[in-house]
Amino acid sequence: MESELTWQDAKAKAQAMELEIAGLIPEGRVAKIEQRETGLLFSCSGNRHNWSGSINVTLTKGTEEEAILKAIEAHYRDGPFAIKTDLDIVGDYRVQLRSRDSAES
Numbered sequence: 699m700e701s702e703l704t705w706q707d708a709k710a711k712a713q714a715m716e717l718e719i720a721g722l723i724p725e726g727r728v729a730k731i732e733q734r735e736t737g738l739l740f741s742c743s744g745n746r747h748n749w750s751g752s753i754n755v756t757l758t759k760g761t762e763e764e765a766i767l768k769a770i771e772a773h774y775r776d777g778p779f780a781i782k783t784d785l786d787i788v789g790d791y792r793v794q795l796r797s798r799d800s801a802e803s
Contacts, residue, residue, distance in 0.1 A: 705739050708747040712737075715802065716753040719795075722770050723755060730756040748801050764791040 703711070713733060720731050737751030757763065771781055771793045779795040786792050796803045 703747055705741070705747045705749065708749040709737070709739070709751065712749040712751055712802070713753075716751065719770060720753055720755050722773055723757070723766055727758055727761045727766065728755060729758045730754075732756075767791050767793045 716733060717731075720728070731753065733753045734751055737749060740748040740750065742748060757766070768791070771783065774781060774795055778798055780798055782794040782796065784792055794803065
């Protein structure tokens, strides 16, 4: 969420970040990228918007997901994001990047 963003700007900013993260996956490890054009728009006030969309990245067969996630985590470690890691219910490694000064996650 940022002040003075139109909903179109909020959507464009979120989608650009999705593509930035997907672009960190090494060439040859990505089988397909599908960025959704629809999502949820939250209007926090007349000039504050939060876009919640998603991107699906299908990895090539045999790609180790955890190594890729740890590389993405390392890439953002000293940046503007607070990083949270854990294991999901089936034991898969997860990384969450949260902006320190906005609602970006």
